[in-house]
Amino acid sequence: MPGEGKDERRGEIGYAISEKYWGNGIATEAVNMAVSRVFKELEYLDRVEGLVYKENKASQRVLEKAGFTRDGLLRKYFFVKGESKDIVLYSILHADVI
Secondary structure: OOOOHHHOOEEEEOOOOOHHHOOOOHHHHHHHHHHHHHHHHOOOOOEEEEEEEOOOHHHHHHHHHOOOEEEEEEEEEEEEOOEEEEEEEEEEEHHHHO
């Protein structure tokens, strides 16, 4: 969902698929459906972002296949299980899907 103030024109997407369904295109299809719907229902939204662990190449590919652009690397952005993790930032703009 969109934020407030400086964040009110952007949203963030996340997803998780059971390992037994990996490689079947389910995540890509779900991301495509969600992005299409959110831009139709929230017309003021400019962008949707996806943040992915740098080592999660499969999830990066999901976003790329769904039309997201790789915006850059956020070094040591998340702290998870006692370790700082690099995150790859992806985005898709409203103008990209209409």
